[in-house]
Amino acid sequence: MNRLTDHLIIISFDCLSALDFPILSELPHFQNILRTGALIKNVKSIYPSVTYPCHATIVTGNYPKRHGVINNTHLQPGRLSPDWNWYRNCIHGTTLYDEAKKANLTTAALLWPVTAKANIDYNMPEIFANRPWHNQILVSLMSGSPRFQWDLNRKYGHIRKGLNQPELDDFVLESTVDTIKTKKPNLLMVHFTDLDTQRHYHGFSSEEALAAIERHNYRLGRIINALKESGIYENSTVVALGDHSALDENKAINLNVLFHEKGLITSNGKGKIINWKAYCKSCDGSAYIYIKDHYDTSTLHDVRQLVDSLLINPESGIESALTGAQASEKGADGACAFMLEAKKGYFFLEDFEGEFIKTITKEDVNRDHKYTLACHGYSPEKEEYGTIFMAAGKGIQADTLPSIRLIDEGPTFARLLGLDLGQTDGRVIEEILKI
Structure with missing residues (x-):
């Protein structure tokens, strides 16, 4: 199967809603994607519509009952802080990054959920110390690519304030820009949680949430500039997506x-x-x-x-x-x-x-x-609860579709890279591809 792009950059803006479209359409870097690329105004999430099952769906094209990540956290009655589905082995079957590795493509992931101990070339997984005797940096190092993470922590660790936002996403941004410039991966998956955090603690339409969307616009611009400075922009596809909305x-x-x-x-x-x-x-x-x-x-x-x-x-x-x-x-x-x-x-x-x-x-x-x-976590059938998808660059045809399902994204990403996820619950969105 022929590859439609050389570099696929998947940017997950956690909790980006279809209702955010009027704001996104006024922000310059989102405008650039919208002007030249494809927009899907309403993406139907999965049930339950929480972050870890959603991100496992994005890379498998399957519903939670099939890929196995049926909730963010494990069933551990009595545990004050249950363990999360951090590890790759929580996912049944293959993933987008597994198939990319089999095809000898270079892979990178920055705080992408359910990637701890995954076979990813440059991996900084989303995992946190969940025992009193655990150290956050050591837990991350041992669950991803140690040398890669150590280098990024040495360069940009001063930006972070633990897991607090927006500092965590600022650290992830600098790590993403560095990874693009030094590694030029064929597949890069990055997860930003600033907006999700602000909506949780301040409300859906709060000033803090709006400020996070504007910070995401800046982050998107920095990533696009990094692709240009690396000389790979013309051969790249940039995807900006949400995993679920919120109420x-x-x-x-x-x-x-x-x-x-x-x-x-x-x-x-x-x-x-x-x-x-x-x-x-x-x-x-x-x-x-x-x-x-x-x-x-x-x-x-x-x-x-x-x-x-x-x-x-x-x-x-x-x-x-x-x-x-x-x-x-x-x-x-x-x-x-x-x-x-x-x-x-x-x-x-x-x-x-x-x-x-x-x-x-x-x-x-x-x-x-x-x-x-x-x-979030509500039924995807609830009104005004969809998320959003936009993509531009190599292999993408300018188009606007009213709706797709979250399960359709993984097979579409695989097609862009000339890969096959096998029989999936979702389909390839051929309408937006230059095949």
């Missing part, structure tokens, strides 16, 4: 509080779970309910009765419920007993003590970052 919320649903009251979760009285029969696992705007013992029909019956009662209660904050089989049909984890969808204005947490419905204030958010003022 404002101010009420947290703590279903585990009810499970705890009914004896389905037991604790030691000191805030520690010691056993559980049923557990509500948050995906922010949606949630999985898992039954520990699949043969425990009594617990399943109790949970079903509780869910049914909540669905007819307008104050519960729960919009709808799917069985595990129905969740699987939507591409989510069929191993759950139920999958719940929150109403607009609500999201799920995993607290098992306190209030069933907690109203969130700005003070709560400032005090504890498990609380947010906007989040």
Whole structure:
């Protein structure tokens, strides 16, 4: 299969929404992409529409139930900070970067989710120290390309302030520019989270979110300039995309509080779970309910009765419920007993003590970052909840399409590089390609 481009640069602006288009169309570097390239105004995300499953979908072309990354974090009841799906081996099947490596293409990734210990030439994975004895830099070094990361930390580490934004994305930007100039990769994947962070802690349409979009415009411009300075711009394709949108919320649903009251979760009285029969696992705007013992029909019956009662209660904050089989049909984890969808204005947490419905204030958010003022994870079928896709450069035909699905992006990227991801849930968007 012939390659349509020599250098594919995929820039993921986490939480970039289709609703941001009027703002993007006024910013000069996004304008450059829009003027000469392809725009897809509404991209339907996946279920649950959270970052790690979304990014695994982008590189596989498959739904979560197939690629295996069914949530950001693992099911670990009782863990204050559950482990994330950081590692490449969380993904079932092949990926875009695996196929690129097989074709002897040079690959690079900067904070791209689910790439820890991946076979990527120049890899700075998104992973953080999640144990008191872990060191952040060492955890990153050991999970990616040590010499590459060490060099970037030596040059630009002073920019960072831990995981705080916008400093983290500023560090990622300088690392991206450096990687383009020194490595000239055939495939570069970079993940910026500034906008996602601002929306979580300040709200969807906040001044802080708008400022992050403007910073992203600057970052896009720096990346394009780096391609030009490296002499590879004319042979490159630049893609700017989002993974999901977000919705404002101010009420947290703590279903585990009810499970705890009914004896389905037991604790030691000191805030520690010691056993559980049923557990509500948050995906922010949606949630999985898992039954520990699949043969425990009594617990399943109790949970079903509780869910049914909540669905007819307008104050519960729960919009709808799917069985595990129905969740699987939507591409989510069929191993759950139920999958719940929150109403607009609500999201799920995993607290098992306190209030069933907690109203969130700005003070709560400032005090504890498990609380947010906007989040994602909702059904991609919710109104005004799409994300966006734009691409320009070699192999791209100027066009505007009304919509695609997130699962279509991976096969399209593979086609640009002359690769094949095999049988995928998504399709190649041939309408925007110069084949």
